Amino acid sequence: MRLVHVATIFWMALVGAVQAEENLVEIGDPERGAKMFKRCQSCHQVGKGARHKVGPHLNGIFFRPVANFQDYKYSKSLNAARTDGMIWDIEGLSSFLEHPKDVLPGTKMSFRGMKKEKDRNDLLAYLRQFSDNPQDIPEAAPTARKVEVELSPEILAIVGDPEYGEYLSSECTTCHQVDGDYDGIPSITQWPTEEFVIAMHAYKVKQRSHPVMQMMAGRLSDEEIAALAAYFAELE
Incomplete structure (x- = not known):
């Protein structure tokens, strides 16, 4: 998997901020x-x-x-x-x-x-009304409850390999901090695996609107998403 340049991520995130929000x-x-x-x-x-x-x-x-x-x-x-x-x-x-x-x-x-x-x-x-950008981006700071994608029991039942997830995680950790600290980008460390999987699939089918996450999730298989979920759930 290729790393996405941080400047590109930042620019695309700004584009996502002005796109219409759907499924909120x-x-x-x-x-x-x-x-x-x-x-x-x-x-x-x-x-x-x-x-x-x-x-x-x-x-x-x-x-x-x-x-x-x-x-x-x-x-x-x-x-x-x-x-x-x-x-x-x-x-x-x-x-x-x-x-x-x-x-x-x-x-x-x-x-x-x-x-x-x-x-x-x-x-x-x-x-x-008193939260400024970038909090206007739902994926950066949820300010409305999103209707998430419904996944089949088969996808939710996939047991991810955390070691494989660590191998795949370099793109994620370009922005998200491994120690779980917040630096303008939300933590994904210790996310419950099912919530992680559902969120990634919502990006994959473009039900969540953030363009960078749509791009990244779109390149991942069901097994790779499960592996990432397992890896980040185990991080302390």
Whole structure:
């Protein structure tokens, strides 16, 4: 497999940012979410000129590493989550909003939680408006729930060879860090194998719109995708 030049990857990713997004399920109603944010604004700011208050500002929250600001004092639990590589993706944000102290025991956030899924979805849709590029690229930072490709049981049952996956992984690690750290590109280390396989096949059939990933996945066989999934699932 040939390596793709990093500059080419970057350029194609920018092209993908302006392409129409397909097969997305919108998060919620941002106008209603603005009303939901009133529960948060005593501690958090968002929008132009937002600053840290009791809690950090929420601009660019989507797919931001937990405890990311150097000028804000986080609780020990959030600092530990950052060390573990936790990212504020849409599912993580929703879970935290529902049960803050269950998701991150020891958090100093006093908010008891937002129990209704619709309320959380609408709030996230509102916050979504304050995430800048490149977070607009769904594959770089999911901000809408994607309807994934349905695979046959035979494809999902393929047991990948992690050693073969390591051999194939050089193209992946051109952009994704092996140690699982976040540097503007999401981690794929320790992904559950089935989720990895489904995502790659979604790129392969162009159900996910990122052009670089479509190109790479399109060159892989079912067995090669399974091997990559096995390799990255085992990385620590």
